[in-house]
Each structure stands twice: as C-alpha cells, then as structure tokens.
Amino acid sequence: MSDNTEFNRLFWHSRRGMLELDVLLLPFLNEVYRDLPEEDQARYQKLLECEDTDMFEWFMQRSRPEDPDLQRIVDMILNRVQPD
Numbered sequence: 678m679s680d681n682t683e684f685n686r687l688f689w690h691s692r693r694g695m696l697e698l699d700v701l702l703l704p705f706l707n708e709v710y711r712d713l714p715e716e717d718q719a720r721y722q723k724l725l726e727c728e729d730t731d732m733f734e735w736f737m738q739r740s741r742p743e744d745p746d747l748q749r750i751v752d753m754i755l756n757r758v759q760p761d
Contacts, residue, residue, distance in 0.1 A: 684710075688707075691703055698729060698733060
C-alpha cells in the first residue's frame, strides 16, 4: 500500500499544469519509473522539486541543469521521446 501511496504522490507532483511538461513526465512516471534503479528514482523525485520554468528550459534543451543528477534524469526522459 505504501508503494501505491508514494506513486500516487509522485503522480500528482508530476502533473505540472504545463502541457509540455505533463506529456514528458506523466508517461515517464507511468511507464518507466517503477523499473528504475533506486538512485534514478531519487533523481526523478529531486527533479520534481525544481521550478517548472527550469524544467521547461531543460526539456526544450535551451539550457542544462548544473546538477549532474538532474542532467542524468532529464537526459533519460528526453532520450525516451527523442531516441538517437
């Protein structure tokens, strides 16, 4: 039950109210998050603490996070929708 409660909390935190972010974060959470190693799950949770405007810039590839952990999770999310 606690896993489900935690997942629901993450789901609501992943809903940003900005379509560009929602279309990246919600499918990633639903389809990938549960299979991530714990370290990457922690990176995703850390990402959710960031400002929407920062995330938007990162996902539009206009800037990059200074934190390498955040850069890793941003890259993972982007690579899912823009495979090389």
